[in-house]
Structure formats: structure tokens, C-alpha cells
Amino acid sequence: NAGVTQTPKFQVLKTGQSMTLQCAQDMNHNSMYWYRQDPGMGLRLIYYSASEGTTDKGEVPNGYNVSRLNKREFSLRLESAAPSQTSVYFCASIRTLNYGYTFGSGTRLTVV
Amino acid sequence: GESVGLHLPTLSVQEGDNSIINCAYSNSASDYFIWYKQESGKGPQFIIDIRSNMDKRQGQRVTVLLNKTVKHLSLQIAATQPGDSAVYFCAEGLGQGAQKLVFGQGTRLTINP
Numbered sequence: 001n002a003g004v005t006q007t008p009k010f011q012v013l014k015t016g017q018s019m020t021l022q023c024a025q026d027m028n029h030n031s032m033y034w035y036r037q038d039p040g041m042g043l044r045l046i047y048y049s050a051s052e053g054t055t056d057k058g059e060v061p062n063g064y065n066v067s068r069l070n071k072r073e074f075s076l077r078l079e080s081a082a083p084s085q086t087s088v089y090f091c092a093s094i095r096t097l098n099y100g101y102t103f104g105s106g107t108r109l110t111v112v
Numbered sequence: 113g114e115s116v117g118l119h120l121p122t123l124s125v126q127e128g129d130n131s132i133i134n135c136a137y138s139n140s141a142s143d144y145f146i147w148y149k150q151e152s153g154k155g156p157q158f159i160i161d162i163r164s165n166m167d168k169r170q171g172q173r174v175t176v177l178l179n180k181t182v183k184h185l186s187l188q189i190a191a192t193q194p195g196d197s198a199v200y201f202c203a204e205g206l207g208q209g210a211q212k213l214v215f216g217q218g219t220r221l222t223i224n225p
Contacts, residue, residue, distance in 0.1 A: 035215075040218075042217050043201070045213075059214075092155075100148075101156075102158075105155050
């Protein structure tokens with residue numbers, strides 16, 4: 001099925017560990033996004049990539065890095081995880097905004 | 113004490129009734145608005161969108177109303193069904209290029225049988 005695929009679905013990290021969240025889309029979309037969602041709140045933009053080879057900071061970029069590996073893949077890296085990064089992370093992509101975002105199913109990350 | 117944001121605004125309606133979910137947006141320059149539905153454990157799903165040159169748009173059982181004067185957006189769901197139970201988010205977008213969206217806090221809609 002066409003869409004946005006995120007891996008892993010669940011992850012528990014210890015404070016200070018690093019990890020990379022993977023995202024891939026097979027819809028030939030140009031723009032890709034990483035959001036985080038904390039309990040009872042809306043989504044906040046971490047980083048985005050308007051096109052292959054470009055990345056820009058969103059609202060809450062501190063503690064994260066991203067890589068737009070190719071048109072399909074956009075990864076999010078936590079270099080030194082902190083408990084404040086416990087959240088659900090969503091990847092999304094769009095062709096044009098007229099069609100809205102397509103979201104992945106999320107990665108639930110817990111940092112202990 | 114309570115933490116801001118842990119308690120979503122909630123709306124409970126009887127199955128079959130109409131529901132109206134409201135949203136205030138912040139940027140008068142926003143020119144695109146979307147409503148998303150998020151079911152438990154899933155990513156947000158696109159419901160309906162509207163551009164700033166319109167004040168109303170209808171879909172299947174849903175209508176979005178835009179009042180630019182007071183920067184207010186509403187989602188009307190007709191004849192609600194149990195499957196409509198979810199958290200609903202409005203989002204506003206600006207301009208060209210990457211088209212970043214800014215999401216509201218969300219409203220939890222519960223359908224009572």
C-alpha cells in the first residue's frame with residue numbers, strides 16, 4: 001500500500017543513548033516532515049525537508065538532527081536522548097499542500 | 113498541579129446528532145486550513161481543507177466554515193457515528209515551498225450510543 005512507513009513503532013532508550021528514526025514514502029512526494037506529539041497536545045514541527053538535499057529547522061529542533069537520504073527517505077536522529085524527548089514521533093510527506101499531509105503511523109519513544 | 117495541555121477540550125454528542133468542533137487560529141496571513149482526525153494509536157488523517165478565499169466547503173458528512181474576520185474555523189460533522197470518536201485537529205498553513213503546518217491543540221470528540 002502506498003503511504004508513509006515509519007520504523008520502529010516502539011522504542012525505549014536510556015538517557016544518553018542515541019538512535020535514528022526511519023521514515024520512507026513511496027508517493028514521489030517532494031516535501032517531508034518530522035513532528036512530535038506530546039500527551040494531550042497537537043503536533044509540533046521538529047525539522048522538515050522541502051526537497052531532496054535540503055533540510056530546515058522547525059519549531060522544536062534542539063536535540064535532533066535529520067538527513068534527507070534521497071527523495072524517499074527522511075531520518076531523524078537523537079544523538080543523546082533525554083527524558084524530555086519522550087513522545088510520539090510522526091513523519092509526514094506532501095506533494096503539494098492542496099492535498100494535505102500524509103502521515104505515518106508514528107514511533108512511540110520512551111527515554112528513561 | 114495540572115500541566116497545561118494534558119486535558120484536551122472535549123465534546124460529547126449522542127449518536128446521530130450533529131457536532132461542531134471549533135478552532136481559533138493565530139496568523140491572519142494564513143491562507144490554507146486543514147482538519148485532521150486522529151484515532152487512538154494512529155497518525156492524523158486528512159478530513160477536509162479550505163483556502164482563505166472561501167468561507168465554506170462541504171465534504172461527505174463534514175462541512176468546514178472559515179471566518180477570517182475573527183480568525184475562527186469550525187468543523188461540522190452531520191449524523192455522527194461511533195467511528196467519528198477521535199481527536200480532531202485544525203492546522204493552518206502559509207505560503208509556498210515546504211508548506212509548514214501549525215497544529216492546534218485538538219478536541220476529543222466522544223459519541224455516546
